[in-house]
Amino acid sequence: MDGTVPYPSRKCLATTVTPSETPTSYSAASKHSEWRDAMNQEYQALLQNHTWTVVPPNPSSNVLGCRWVYRTKLHADGSIKRRKVWLVAKGYHQQPDLDLHETFSPVVKALTIRLILSLAVARGWPLCQIDIQNAFLHGTLTDQKVQKALLQSDVQAKSDKSPVTVADYGSQALVSFVLERELPSDSFSLVAEEDSGDLRKESGQETLQRITKLVNDTIVNDGSFSVPTLTMEDMLRAIDSGKSDGGSHGRHWVLDPIDGTKGFVRGDQYAIALALLDEGKVVLGVLACPNLPLASIGGNRLHSSHDEVGCLFFAKVGAGTYMQSLDGSSPIKVNVSTTDNSEEASFFESFEAAHSSHDLSSSIAKKLGVKAPPVRIDSQAKYGALSRGDGAIYLRFPRKGYREKIWDHAAGCIVVTEAGGVVADAAGNPLDFSKGKYLDLDTGILATNEKLMPLLLKAVRESLEEIPSAL
Numbered sequence: 001m002d003g004t005v006p007y008p009s010r011k012c013l014a015t016t017v018t019p020s021e022t023p024t025s026y027s028a029a030s031k032h033s034e035w036r037d038a039m040n041q042e043y044q045a046l047l048q049n050h051t052w053t054v055v056p057p058n059p060s061s062n063v064l065g066c067r068w069v070y071r072t073k074l075h076a077d078g079s080i081k082r083r084k085v086w087l088v089a090k091g092y093h094q095q096p097d098l099d100l101h102e103t104f105s106p107v108v109k110a111l112t113i114r115l116i117l118s119l120a121v122a123r124g125w126p127l128c129q130i131d132i133q134n135a136f137l138h139g140t141l142t143d144q145k146v147q148k149a150l151l152q153s154d155v156q157a158k159s160d161k162s163p164v165t166v167a168d169y170g171s172q173a174l175v176s177f178v179l180e181r182e183l184p185s186d187s188f189s190l191v192a193e194e195d196s197g198d199l200r201k202e203s204g205q206e207t208l209q210r211i212t213k214l215v216n217d218t219i220v221n222d223g224s225f226s227v228p229t230l231t232m233e234d235m236l237r238a239i240d241s242g243k244s245d246g247g248s249h250g251r252h253w254v255l256d257p258i259d260g261t262k263g264f265v266r267g268d269q270y271a272i273a274l275a276l277l278d279e280g281k282v283v284l285g286v287l288a289c290p291n292l293p294l295a296s297i298g299g300n301r302l303h304s305s306h307d308e309v310g311c312l313f314f315a316k317v318g319a320g321t322y323m324q325s326l327d328g329s330s331p332i333k334v335n336v337s338t339t340d341n342s343e344e345a346s347f348f349e350s351f352e353a354a355h356s357s358h359d360l361s362s363s364i365a366k367k368l369g370v371k372a373p374p375v376r377i378d379s380q381a382k383y384g385a386l387s388r389g390d391g392a393i394y395l396r397f398p399r400k401g402y403r404e405k406i407w408d409h410a411a412g413c414i415v416v417t418e419a420g421g422v423v424a425d426a427a428g429n430p431l432d433f434s435k436g437k438y439l440d441l442d443t444g445i446l447a448t449n450e451k452l453m454p455l456l457l458k459a460v461r462e463s464l465e466e467i468p469s470a471l
């Protein structure tokens with residue numbers, strides 16, 4: 001009983017493996033009435049939406065086939081929630097100089113649309129027509145099933161000994177690939193956590209193959225992009241696109257492909273965190289937290305393995321913070337807790353004691369009279385949970401000498417500030433994202449609401465004076 005709130009239950013994760021009844025071909029699916037019904041419904045929806053126009057065959061055109069993709073969605077207890085089917089074009093038959101750059105997919109992911117809309121707003125692009133009838137939000141690297149499958153075999157040791165998985169590289173390659181494809185601009189700049197150094201070595205070849213397969217499978221399953229099969233060289237190139245150093249001029253994307261790798265490996269919380277810097281300021285943030293329950297995780301609430309999980313937070317400067325389920329529910333505006341009573345302000349901190357001093361936060365909590373035990377979870381999911389008021393305070397105190405990276409805080413920071421919160425270092429200064437890859441800050445990071453910040457800063461100052469050895 002060390003006050004840790006273990007989260008989410010492993011039982012819940014254990015139910016996320018693909019059920020054996022999910023078909024992989026049309027002939028298998030057509031033997032079951034449930035799958036026939038699902039295909040029929042989807043087909044009717046495509047017809048109703050006038051997704052295609054039938055034309056006579058043209059001998060100079062490359063006719064692509066299409067195929068069905070099947071997915072079973074489960075409730076947390078393992079029972080079937082929904083059977084999803086997609087009709088996707090066989091984009092891998094597209095030919096260079098003929099139709100390589102055309103899009104034939106009749107489906108689109110709501111998540112992709114949302115990201116693109118945010119981009120359009122941030123960049124001042126004109127929006128002509130948006131017609132989203134069938135929104136699909138499945139089959140990405142943010143998927144719990146992908147997490148589970150990868151955990152079986154793909155944990156590698158980076159040269160700095162921190163755990164890194166095929167998912168880190170795969171997620172970076174995929175996001176980088178999509179951003180570059182959607183933003184055809186000479187000045188595309190991405191600051192991201194991983195580099196391809198280890199993958200270019202002889203010993204990295206098998207991992208590179210796995211990454212390439214994962215990314216190609218994800219693209220085919222998702223169906224939003226009709227692109228030819230990507231090669232290992234494409235992967236290395238996409239990963240290396242994230243080599244930018246950022247800085248105070250121009251626009252830079254900032255990506256942590258899997259934030260909280262240790263949580264990911266443990267089967268707990270992790271996040272995919274993407275932000276946009278404009279002249280050194282964060283103007284856009286998207287935080288995908290596949291294992292975070294949609295219901296509050298704050299205070300003393302008892303969690304159940306039946307809680308639905310998978311949250312997407314997004315924030316644009318001046319426009320607030322919104323949360324939706326990764327399943328594609330309507331977004332809701334979220335706000336930080338407005339409490340000014342520090343005794344009822346429960347707080348978040350790292351699950352890993354090596355990432356943040358639990359002694360220091362315990363001393364601070366005591367000074368504030370906080371009654372609830374700390375909520376310890378991995379990754380920027382903490383910023384997401386704080387932005388919707390699950391708790392009122394986030395404390396982070398790495399050991400002396402640790403340099404914070406911008407990708408670990410950029411998306412989380414705007415998600416909290418746009419929800420009405422304040423994020424500062426231990427001296428009360430706002431975080432400065434304009435200095436390149438690192439945040440040069442004083443001692444630690446705090447997030448709370450405006451009313452509690454002065455009290456919190458005082459408690460932090462006193463605790464740092466009393467137990468400087470905690471860091």
Ligand SMILES: Nc1ncnc2c1ncn2[C@@H]1O[C@H](COP(=O)(O)O)[C@@H](O)[C@H]1OP(=O)(O)O
Nearest residue numbers: 162260261350351352354355378379398402408
């Ligand atoms: N020794 C350390 N002290 C503080 N943070 C660390 C340390 N090592 C890694 N991290 C980073 O802390 C973040 C996760 O923090 P949290 O405890 O909130 O989950 C990760 O981005 C992780 O970096 P990395 O992504 O390189 O593993």
Ligand SMILES: [Mg+2]
Nearest residue numbers: 256259260408
């Ligand atoms: Mg990280």
